[in-house]
Amino acid sequence: MRRTRPTGPSNAPARARMLPAAVPLLALALALALAGCGIRTTTVPVDAGPAPSRASCALPEATGDLRPDTAVLKIYLVCSMQAAPVPRNVPLRPGPVDRLELVAELMAQLQRPLPAAESRARFVTEVPGSLVVEGQRRGDPAGALRLNEKPADLPSFALAQIVCTLVANNAAPGDTVILGGNGPHDTLRGYTCTQDLRSRSDAADTAGAPLH
Numbered sequence: 001m002r003r004t005r006p007t008g009p010s011n012a013p014a015r016a017r018m019l020p021a022a023v024p025l026l027a028l029a030l031a032l033a034l035a036g037c038g039i040r041t042t043t044v045p046v047d048a049g050p051a052p053s054r055a056s057c058a059l060p061e062a063t064g065d066l067r068p069d070t071a072v073l074k075i076y077l078v079c080s081m082q083a084a085p086v087p088r089n090v091p092l093r094p095g096p097v098d099r100l101e102l103v104a105e106l107m108a109q110l111q112r113p114l115p116a117a118e119s120r121a122r123f124v125t126e127v128p129g130s131l132v133v134e135g136q137r138r139g140d141p142a143g144a145l146r147l148n149e150k151p152a153d154l155p156s157f158a159l160a161q162i163v164c165t166l167v168a169n170n171a172a173p174g175d176t177v178i179l180g181g182n183g184p185h186d187t188l189r190g191y192t193c194t195q196d197l198r199s200r201s202d203a204a205d206t207a208g209a210p211l212h
Helices: 012-036 099-111 116-120 158-168 195-199
Strands: 070-078 083-091 145-147 177-181 189-191
Touching: 070 099, 070 158, 083 099, 083 158, 083 195, 099 158, 158 177, 158 195
Parallel strands: 145 177
Antiparallel strands: 070 083, 177 189
16 A cells, blocks of 8 residues: 655644744845945934025026117126126117227126026126226237236136126137236236136136236
């Protein structure tokens, strides 16, 4: 007569005895997997706070009233750590405009409080209101401008705003702005509106080429 092997209940106690040992091993394996993925487990809720706000820097429409005696000029302002052109409707007197008059108007635009649309877009100006621009003095090359501060001593991006605004509005000979302080021994340098000047806060320290 063939003998049959016991089944069912005879194996159940062995499986029951194995289960408690398997549960801690599974938890340990899960913890090691999370650590290997660089995820730090915690039972304490973490409040990361609100997401940081970002400056829009979206170029607004030209601000100011557009009348027959106005012109749309590009005024360089600062947003998100770089200088960028913003259009403005600027009043100009009829007829030919003297270069120094245009320079004075552009400087005034850089120093004035910003219109609401530009402020909402997070633009600012770094050009100090106390800055004064004068024309060339005896012995200076044609088109040179003298400031009551040395260009290298201006606030961050102020030099970029001045140079790029003058170049963009044809208020400089060619694409170079010749600037210098008004001290007796202050030398002149030629500045161009480069990417470094527009995007580096320390660019004024080394910008410009000496004139020979």
